[in-house]
Amino acid sequence: MARFFRETELDTRLLGMLGALALIWIGFHFYGQMFRGGGFFLTPRNLWNLSVQTASIGIMATGMVLVIITRHIDLSVGSVLGFCAIIMGVVQVNVLPQYLGLGHPVIWIIAVLVGIVCGTFIGAFHGALIAYGKIPAFIVTLGGLLVWRGAAFLVARGETISPVDPTFALLGGGPYGAIGSTGSWIVGLLGCAAVLGLVVLGRRKRRIFHITQRPVWAESFIAVVGCGAVIGAVMLVNAYPWPRGIVRRYAAANEIEIPAEGLFISHGFAIPVLILVAVAIFMTILMSRSRFGRYVYAIGGNPEAAELAGINTRWMTVKIFALMGALAGLSAVVASARLGSATNALGTLDELYVIAAAVIGGTSLAGGVGTIYGAILGALVMQSLQTGMVLIGFDAAMQQIVVGSVLVLAVYLDILYRRKSK
Amino acid sequence: MTTQRTDTPLVQLKDISISFGGIRAVDHVSLDLYPGEVVGLLGHNGAGKSTLIKILAGAYQKDGGEILINGEHAEINSPRDARDFNIETIYQTLALADNLDAASNLFLGRELVTGLGFVDDAKMENETAKIMARLNPNFKKLKEPVSALSGGQRQSVAIARAVYFNAKILIMDEPTAALGVHETQMVAELIQELKKQGLGIFLISHDTREMLELCDRVSVMKNGKLIGTERVEDVTEDDILSMIIMGKKPDKAA
Structure with missing residues (x-):
């Protein structure tokens, strides 16, 4: 067993998280089966929804990893999300249609860009106050939490802005906001090709520099498991059909005859999930x-050493917070598209879920340690708990108690794990 | 070595001053350093030795004075500037990012990149293995974060970082403070080797005897002021100690 882990160079922490996730999923499923007359958790429908619900928090959690690694914190992301959503709402509902006409194809593109740029500027502004004004990040972003929520209210005078542009709305998921069966298979095959490519490239690189190779069986194992996971995900999202009403409307619109046994149209991967995957790969x-990433870790490990190594740590702080802001803006796209409208309450309390996701995912508040995949798994764990408790009928009060306790427990287990592995 | 004094010095520090909150940490200090020479800086804690060399290393910005490299005015405002003048520094604290491995630390701020601009970890690891084989053959933990290394191993990473990039001017702030006897000997041999290659070295240490063995000249500082610079063959250990403690030049000094 120990040899297996050593040879495959698998991250035992990652396996632990996957194990915990499996436990949560199976636990909720069987609890439902025993006490609620049916297990609804491990169904294509629920898991598909879970993936969509995780997207918004997951996108932001990848940025929060960088912020926390460099020993900062960002409490403002939920409010920044709300503010960006309102700005995008105003741009695509109140402003652009006047000049371009309702439903013009570039409206959604402009709206998305405006949202991301808006988030980037807010983040950069926070970062500048932290880096050059030497105000603690906790204070700057605590202020930001209040300021941007208030600003969101002022911009729209508290009104809900809807409906969003129809193309924009696809970015939030739903039957039309998913890429269907064929598209999902293409994504899946690309994913498998990427897994195999990485394994082969890794071997070649090790050969060039005379670094000990992993045994072939270990490499094959990783390749098989990786491809298996990708293909499994494709089969799962394709197993969730469109609801009958939507199929009927779609068939009517496209003049398709519905056969007697019904028409099975797969959802496939939801667009927000693909956005999250793209963000995850990029991050x-x-x-x-990249050098940027290396410097983020270096600053987290020893800010003084990073400075002495010629790294402009202040400018790095500005860039890190700008990136966090950009991701909050992107998250605002997903969240408001999913809702179909922009409200000034959008993203309320998200900062806490995002921080919790990053921390559950193994990002150390002491700095220097954290991974992107960990944060996304953390977001998935948080969302699984939420969804699971709704499915088995826990009320909101109980949900809060459980999520809060799990956060503390997860961090405690992580501390124990690190102490042991030292 | 005596005849070299007609050459242009590698480094000239002229009238360097710096204050922190009204306290003059370095008060009009002038020093020079020639190629192939080791100049030792001695003095109590807080005498201003580390502060002075941090100005040369670009970590602090001087309030007054001038730095000349090879006889030409040099503007050093950041660690990056210092590197451009081939000045490398081994700090007392080692200045390592504990969470990164040896290769990442060695190349920090100067990563080797592939054609696409990505960091080339395999190549950096390979280069690190090569230089470590030369400096410290026992060094094997290339993949582990440097927090997992012993004091001596950490020190070799810091030294490797300074040596790898072909420094012309080397600053060593207490390089042997955390080392055992054997490793201290290795550092002494390394200093002799680098000297032969024509590097100029500023060495800071508390160990007076070690300094008399390793250095060509020693400068003593007290309360931010330079007490004096002496050739090691002209002074005894007692002379140096009295300079450090009393802040006076020995009478027999010419």
Whole structure:
């Protein structure tokens, strides 16, 4: 067993998290089966919804990892999300249709860009106050939490802005906001190709630099498990059909005859989930393969050493917070598209879920340690708990108690794990 | 070595001053350093030695004075500037990011990148293995974060970082403070080797005897002021100690 882990160089912490996740999923499923007359958790429908619900928090959690690694915190992301959503709402509902006409195809693109740019500027502004004004991040972003929530209210005078542009709305998921069966298979095959490519590239690189190779069986194991997970995900999202009403409307609109046994149209991967996957890949490459990522870890490990190594740590802080803001803006796209409208309460308390996701995912508040995949798994754990408790009929009060306790427990287990592995 | 004094010095620090909150940490200090020479800086804690060399290393910005490298005015405002003048520093604290491995630390701020601009970890690891084989053959833990290394191993990472990039001017702030006898000997041999290659070295230490063995000249500082600079063959250990403690030049000094 020990040899297996050593040879495959698998992260035992990652396996632990996957194990915990499996436990939560199976636990909720069987609890439902025993006491609520049916297990609804491990169904394509629920897992598909779970993936969509995780997207918004997951996107922001990848940025929060960087913030926490560099020993800062960002309490403002929920409010920034709300503010960006309102700005995008105003742009696509009140402003652009006047000039471009309702439903113009570039409206959604402009709206998305405005949202991301808006988040980036707010983040950069916070970062500048922290880096150059030397105000603690906790204070700057606590202020931001209040300021941007208030600003969101002022911009729209508290009104809900709806409906969002129809193309924009696809970014939030739903039957039309998913890529269908064929598209999902294409994504899946690309995913498998990427897994195999990484394994082969890794071997080649190790050969060039005479670093000990992993045994072939270990590499094959990783390749098989990786591809298996991707294909499994594709089969899962394709197993969730469109609801009958939507199929009927779709068939009518496209003049398709519905056969007697009904028409099975798969959802496939939801667009917000693909956005999360793209963000995750980008952020992982950024953190593990770019100088920027290396400097983030270095600053977290020893800010003084980073400075002495010629790294402009202040400018780095501005960039990190700007990136966090951009991701909050992107998250605002997903959240408001999913809701179909922009409200000034959007993203309330998200900062806490995002921080919890990053921390459950193994990001150390002491700095220097954290991974992107960990944060996304953390977001998935948080969302699984929420969804699961709704499914088995826990009320809101109970949900809060459980989520809060799990956060503390997860961090405690992590501390024990680190102490043991030292 | 005596004849070299007609050459241009590698480094000239002229009238350097710096204050922190009204306290003059370095008070009009002038020093020079020639190629192939080791100049030792001695003095009590807080005498201003580390502060002075941090100005040369770009970590602090001087309030007054001038730095000349090879006889030419040099503007050093950041660690990056210092590197551009081939000045490398081994700090007393080692300045390592504990969460990163040896290769990442060695190349921190100067990562090797692939054609696409990504950091080339395999190549950096390979280079690190090569230089470590030369400096400290026992060093094997290339993949582990440096927090998992012993004091001596951490020190070799810091030294490797300074040596790898072909420094012309090397600053060593207490390089042997955390080391055992054997490793201290290795550092002494390394200093002799680098000297032969024509590097100029500023060495800071509390160990007066070690300094008399390793250095060509020693400068003594007290309360931010330079007490004096002496050739090691002209002074005894007692002379140096009295300079450190009393802040006076020995009478026999020429």
